[in-house]
Amino acid sequence: MNFSTSIIETIKKRTSWRTYSPEPIQGLKREEIDHFIKLKDISTPFGINPSDYRFRILSIPEFDPKEKKKIGTYGVIQGAQDFIVGAIKSSELDQEHYGYLMELIILKATELELGTCWLGGFFNRSLFGEKINCTPYEVVPAITPIGYPKDRRAKEKFIRFIVKAKKRKPWEEIFFSGNLENSLSNIDLGKYSVLLEMIRLGPSAANRQPWRIIKENNDSIFHFYIAPQKGRMGQIYETMTRLDIGIAVCHFDLCAKELGIIGKWKVENPEIQGTEEYSYTISWFGS
Numbered sequence: 001m002n003f004s005t006s007i008i009e010t011i012k013k014r015t016s017w018r019t020y021s022p023e024p025i026q027g028l029k030r031e032e033i034d035h036f037i038k039l040k041d042i043s044t045p046f047g048i049n050p051s052d053y054r055f056r057i058l059s060i061p062e063f064d065p066k067e068k069k070k071i072g073t074y075g076v077i078q079g080a081q082d083f084i085v086g087a088i089k090s091s092e093l094d095q096e097h098y099g100y101l102m103e104l105i106i107l108k109a110t111e112l113e114l115g116t117c118w119l120g121g122f123f124n125r126s127l128f129g130e131k132i133n134c135t136p137y138e139v140v141p142a143i144t145p146i147g148y149p150k151d152r153r154a155k156e157k158f159i160r161f162i163v164k165a166k167k168r169k170p171w172e173e174i175f176f177s178g179n180l181e182n183s184l185s186n187i188d189l190g191k192y193s194v195l196l197e198m199i200r201l202g203p204s205a206a207n208r209q210p211w212r213i214i215k216e217n218n219d220s221i222f223h224f225y226i227a228p229q230k231g232r233m234g235q236i237y238e239t240m241t242r243l244d245i246g247i248a249v250c251h252f253d254l255c256a257k258e259l260g261i262i263g264k265w266k267v268e269n270p271e272i273q274g275t276e277e278y279s280y281t282i283s284w285f286g287s
């Protein structure tokens with residue numbers, strides 16, 4: 001997978017950075033990240049053909065000062081010189097697939113001690129779309145700045161305070177056994193416990209953590225769902241929750257591979273009672 005340190009340690013280390021040193025990425029790190037975003041020999045459980053998506057690093061010096069204002073991150077991001085931007089052909093699982101791959105790139109950047117921050121809401125989609133030559137059949141679901149992180153400024157600390165960025169939902173609110181009524185205890189889960197914990201630590205839009213996982217009773221089968229998003233804010237975040245579930249699948253998949261836990265992904269809705277309002281995405285069958 002082209003990682004040289006433990007993915008579990010990298011997931012624990014990753015955090016969003018919104019303040020950067022104005023120095024562009026250079027040298028070996030630049031070469032490594034340039035090479036990595038080609039995603040050679042990398043696939044995801046969502047089975048989208050590599051000819052249907054691409055990622056690029058766009059350097060801010062390409063933007064003239066007027067355009068710099070137009071990048072539309074509303075001062076949330078400061079100092080970044082480079083952005084990772086991707087485009088993907090619209091399809092049923094496009095957002096999930098993109099979520100997986102962008103997170104993979106973000107974890108590689110974290111390993112290289114570069115800062116990143118998922119931006120799914122506030123950025124100028126049409127401008128970045130234009131820069132990556134987006135066709136009418138493609139979308140740019142999210143981008144990330146990438147660079148050398150600097151101490152968090154007050155505005156960034158305030159954003160993190162508002163979304164409670166350091167907090168995660170407790171285990172019993174997101175992992176279930178058999179159906180959504182029984183919480184899953186991590187006591188007898190053995191090796192699977194760490195896989196679920198790595199999902200729990202993952203980033204999500206506005207830190208909403210919409211992923212819900214149901215493990216089949218007495219079987220190593222895990223079904224991945226998105227919780228219904230309520231209210232007006234829920235509507236705004238609905239598309240982004242599909243990126244979030246892609247991130248959850250990425251963490252589970254990478255950690256299973258790292259720990260040598262073998263299994264297969266399949267889209268096969270088990271139609272579990274009580275999940276009617278939840279959005280089923282994919283399942284993992286341990287062997």
Ligand SMILES: Cc1cc2nc3c(=O)[nH]c(=O)nc-3n(C[C@H](O)[C@H](O)[C@H](O)COP(=O)(O)O)c2cc1C
Pocket residue numbers: 014015016017076117118119120121122142159163164165166202203204205206207240243244247
């Ligand atoms: C799909 C997605 C979209 C996001 N969009 C934004 C965004 O538009 N602006 C922003 O400041 N942070 C954004 N974030 C970052 C989250 O707020 C952040 O991951 C969360 O608060 C947890 O904090 P952490 O990443 O430091 O662990 C996004 C995260 C994800 C996964």
